Amino acid sequence: MVGSLRSTIRRSDDPPIRQGEFVANSFDVIVLGGGPAGYILGLSTAVVEQDKLGGVCVNIGCIPTKALLHSAYIASILKESKEFGVEVSNIKTDYGVAMKRSRRVSDQNSKGVEFLMKKHKITVIKGTGVVQPGKKVKVGSDVHEAKKAVVIATGSRVKGIPQIGLEINKTTVISSDEALLLERVPDTLAIIGAGAVGMEFADIFQAFGVKVTLIEALPRILPIEDAESSDVLAKSYRKRGIDVIAGAKVTKATLGKDKVTLDIETGGGGEKKQVTAGAVLMAAGRAVNTENIGLKECGIQLTDRGFIKVDKNLQTTAPGYYAIGDVAGPPMLAHKGFREGAVVAEIIAGQKPHPIKYDNVPSVTYCHPEVASIGLTEDQCKEKKLDYVAGKFPFSANGRARGTGETEGFVKILRDKKYGEILGAHIVGAHASEMIHELAVARENEYTVEEVDLAIHAHPTMSEAVGEAALDSLGRVLHI
Ligand code: NAI
Numbered sequence: 001m002v003g004s005l006r007s008t009i010r011r012s013d014d015p016p017i018r019q020g021e022f023v024a025n026s027f028d029v030i031v032l033g034g035g036p037a038g039y040i041l042g043l044s045t046a047v048v049e050q051d052k053l054g055g056v057c058v059n060i061g062c063i064p065t066k067a068l069l070h071s072a073y074i075a076s077i078l079k080e081s082k083e084f085g086v087e088v089s090n091i092k093t094d095y096g097v098a099m100k101r102s103r104r105v106s107d108q109n110s111k112g113v114e115f116l117m118k119k120h121k122i123t124v125i126k127g128t129g130v131v132q133p134g135k136k137v138k139v140g141s142d143v144h145e146a147k148k149a150v151v152i153a154t155g156s157r158v159k160g161i162p163q164i165g166l167e168i169n170k171t172t173v174i175s176s177d178e179a180l181l182l183e184r185v186p187d188t189l190a191i192i193g194a195g196a197v198g199m200e201f202a203d204i205f206q207a208f209g210v211k212v213t214l215i216e217a218l219p220r221i222l223p224i225e226d227a228e229s230s231d232v233l234a235k236s237y238r239k240r241g242i243d244v245i246a247g248a249k250v251t252k253a254t255l256g257k258d259k260v261t262l263d264i265e266t267g268g269g270g271e272k273k274q275v276t277a278g279a280v281l282m283a284a285g286r287a288v289n290t291e292n293i294g295l296k297e298c299g300i301q302l303t304d305r306g307f308i309k310v311d312k313n314l315q316t317t318a319p320g321y322y323a324i325g326d327v328a329g330p331p332m333l334a335h336k337g338f339r340e341g342a343v344v345a346e347i348i349a350g351q352k353p354h355p356i357k358y359d360n361v362p363s364v365t366y367c368h369p370e371v372a373s374i375g376l377t378e379d380q381c382k383e384k385k386l387d388y389v390a391g392k393f394p395f396s397a398n399g400r401a402r403g404t405g406e407t408e409g410f411v412k413i414l415r416d417k418k419y420g421e422i423l424g425a426h427i428v429g430a431h432a433s434e435m436i437h438e439l440a441v442a443r444e445n446e447y448t449v450e451e452v453d454l455a456i457h458a459h460p461t462m463s464e465a466v467g468e469a470a471l472d473s474l475g476r477v478l479h480i
Helices: 055-060 062-079 095-119 196-207 227-239 334-348 378-383 399-404 432-444 449-454 464-473
Strands: 009-011 023-032 045-049 123-126 129-132 136-139 142-152 156-158 188-192 211-215 243-245 249-255 260-266 271-277 279-282 286-288 321-323 363-365 370-375 388-394 410-416 422-429
Touching (some): 023 123, 023 129, 023 136, 023 334, 062 196, 129 142, 188 196, 196 211, 196 227, 211 271, 227 243, 227 370, 227 378, 227 410, 227 422, 260 279, 363 432, 370 432, 378 388, 378 410, 378 422, 388 464, 399 464, 410 449, 410 464, 422 432, 422 464, 432 464, 449 464
Parallel strands (some): 023 142, 045 123, 142 321, 188 211, 188 279
Antiparallel strands (some): 129 136, 136 142, 156 286, 249 260, 260 271, 370 422
16 A cells, blocks of 8 residues: 555655755645644645554544444443343453454554545655744655645644653553553553543453553543533443542552552542552543644744644644644544644635534543533533523433443433523433434534424434433423
8 A cells, every 4th residue: 555655655764855955845735744634625735744644543542442442342242142132151352352453443544544645646745744934844854845834733642640650651551552552451450530531441441351440530530521421421330340439639659560559539638548450541631742843933832731822713823834633722632623624724725614613512432331412511501600401311211222221321401591502412322422413413503402303303213312302401301
């Protein structure tokens, strides 16, 4: 595949076309970072990438974790299959096999991105790029020039907490990068942070027989989600044998040869305990890749939180330089980066794209049960003193969910009392990641809850619970 792409891929160690200060190549647009960047409409474009195309999402993020989560799902349904009239004896799990499958899935996706680059005649420059004044990007000794714009899409990386002794050492203190490549699982694992990464890996490792302790500093796991979603997940995880410790501060880590001991304070420092595990997985957030890429020299400023400062058109403080994806600010989600890429492409091509509504970016955690949401949480509605009503429908009352035995969770719709606006929507349950989009379309188009109810939901489907939650918020729920 790579061989067939030689005509379009240049490597930083390839002989430059012209050396030194001369411009090696000229494009309309140069994108720094080969993650979910855009196809630049009708413009000659180059993408500079030091590693595999597809970025974190395709290679060490979204795609391989979803493959592993599906392995975990198979392991857990097989354990209960007898009830469904399917008896399977001697169930064995092998993380190495699941890992290798997930790598194949990732590689297939990365090759897919390579294919798309070729199809859209985008030049891929292999190497580490540094932006330079005058809309230039230096890769090795080559300097490439962008006639219209440079787009910075360098993404983010995992981070440890070195101040308490938790520097990622890739053996006893690991990140998702290493977790995705393990041949064997440890017997015990402490996961620090119960955001999307922590939740998804707790699910995966527990299904592969690991004794997991999930530690979250804030008072509840999945703290950015609605409190009721966190409660369902905490209950579900505890039932599966995951030790969930929320409101917990890790004060010290002591690293042994093949174990780590964590000193933890809970209850506002009132209670102290120790957790010992064969390994610690750091899932306490990511750091953006803004260092050593020439930002300062180009006059590109950062925000107080370290993201690249952008205006509503995603242009940085230096005209002609744009930033998209994780480096441009939260939420650090692939689909937000995708959309920003498309919007910036349209802006550079002189079009007027539909502006991104950042409060309409759906959030999905692909653990089991899945958690998906859009808009405000109920606590945020209360903080904003909004006059709302919460409509709710549990999957335990949904025929399709009963049929598959996946009755955990609910759909909750927060409806503005006066105008019927969907202030927020929260789904916990099987396929929540798919069901949320009905509400994403509704919010983007400013449909009311009444209009969601007008849509006929096929029977029997999990999506009927969306219609029922809408009805509940109108005081007309039918099937409960
Ligand atoms: P995160 O910021 O979403 O969650 C980190 C969690 O760690 C927070 O709940 C935080 O309170 C907690 N934490 C921080 N310091 C801690 C400490 N010292 N002790 C205990 N807990 C501590 O970050 P995460 O999960 O690492 O994900 C990184 C980014 O990648 C996020 O923006 C996330 O949304 C995104 N991502 C999205 C996925 C998805 O959409 N399904 C999957 C994986 C990552």
